Amino acid sequence: MNLERDLRRAADIISDADSVTIVSHIDADGISTEAILAQALSREGIPLESVFVRQLEPMAMRHIPDDDSLKLFADLGAGQQALLESRGLSAEDVLILDHHVSQPCTTAYPMINCLDHGITRMSAAGLAYLVAKTLDPTNIDLAKLAVIGNVGDMMARENCGLVGPAREIVQDGVEYGNIIVQSRDLNCYGLSTRPVHICLGYCDEPYIDGISNNTNGALRFLERLGVELKNPRGGWLVWEELPFGDRRRIVSALTQHLIAHGQDTGRLLAETYIFPDEPERTPLRNASEYATLLNACGRWAKPGVGSSICRGMRGEAYREAEYMLGHHRSVIRDLLHYILDTGVTELSHLQYIHTGDRFPDTIVGIGAGMALSKLNWRKPIMVLSAMVDDPDLTKVSMRTNEWALSRGIDLQQALVEASASVGGAGGGHRIAAGAFIPRETEEEFVDDVNRVLKRQFAAAGQDDR
Ligand code: C5P
Ligand code: C5P
Ligand code: C5P
16 A cells, blocks of 8 residues: 555545545544644635544444535544444545554445554554645644644654654654754653653653652752752752753763663653743643643543644633643542552453542543553553443453563454453554443453453463463
């Protein structure tokens, strides 16, 4: 398959449409994808409407207008083509831009899927950007949004930076002037907003003895280095504000500290993406914090606020988003503590916990991902949660890591198979997947998933846990 030809075809389908309905996902990747497409289409003078859905499932289809507009499914759709077909959508009505695993169906919907082109480290925002750039090469100002979406979907995680086509998009932003690449920067969350010792204290990959999960320890470590951590007014400096020399000194001391403790230094540094056109000391200033801000908007049911911010709106929208970010962080913190304090139930190849109706089903996957590295990281983790708006259904979120992937684990396949056998539906990626299942099948389902995971480990001949 030829990506350039597919991009041209997608751009032509869009240009030929009288009007477009963009249907996208509520997370950072979905919101930035929508913002890229909406701006590119507006610039072409194409009338459009946007619909955000939590998941493309039968209930969500109600929100998609029954009109003549082109339905542009972005960051979703690949895994739900049978649903589109069952709703009577024809190949002429639809365009799919996605990076999720496809589900076969008889209608040949026009689709660009990163996976079909062997691209596994670029998400929907990257694809949306490439379509936007095909529509009009001057759309390169939108590269920044593509980088936010890619980082938000963890595409930079494995290689401590974006790679392949997603990295080429970074270069467009650098050329346009709204992205600065910091190579070999600290691989921590909060470089633009958190005081340095807090930033380090929250960093647990790599786990740094005496510093990770220990902000006082981190502060003492920094004080011993004699680095100036406060501004002249007595306020804490953030990492991004430290002089280059101080940053180098800290990085080199951390490296020595890790080596002295026999720990791997491989993940200490990462490439980070700074946005010089955004105000300093705000979450808009770098890709990972911007992505979390968008996730906060989406997961708390205001994806439109996130989209407005992506289009440059500030003022009230930004204040609202900042408030949601604070809330998002504190609920995720509570969720993480709940999982760790309550403890998971371990089966032979799976660990799971049911959080009942304590946390919204839209964030449990984030908690699962964050808890995994603090638990038995060799066993994929599952979080089950009650769907408040549908008591007959249970939401399932699973996360694993590269270690398990290299040993044959495929969560998307496991959840699609196990959920189908109990009358539910699931999808996602090998490393992160989710499903909805009938509530009364929970026990059977958990056992089923454990059985599938056991089979996957065994099939790869890699069951060396
Ligand atoms: O739709 P969905 O793509 O939203 O899933 C996004 C989730 O999947 C995020 O939580 C992200 O952490 C996870 N993910 C991942 N690695 C990938 C792809 C997705 O961790 N390669
Ligand atoms: O859904 P996914 O697994 O990607 O969730 C990870 C999300 O949690 C990311 O958007 C990330 O920015 C956010 N996060 C956070 N606070 C942290 C670490 C991650 O809000 N300390
Ligand atoms: O909701 P969660 O963050 O756990 O979702 C992880 C991945 O699984 C996402 O890519 C999401 O789109 C996908 N998913 C799915 N079908 C579901 C639930 C989640 O494809 N019913």
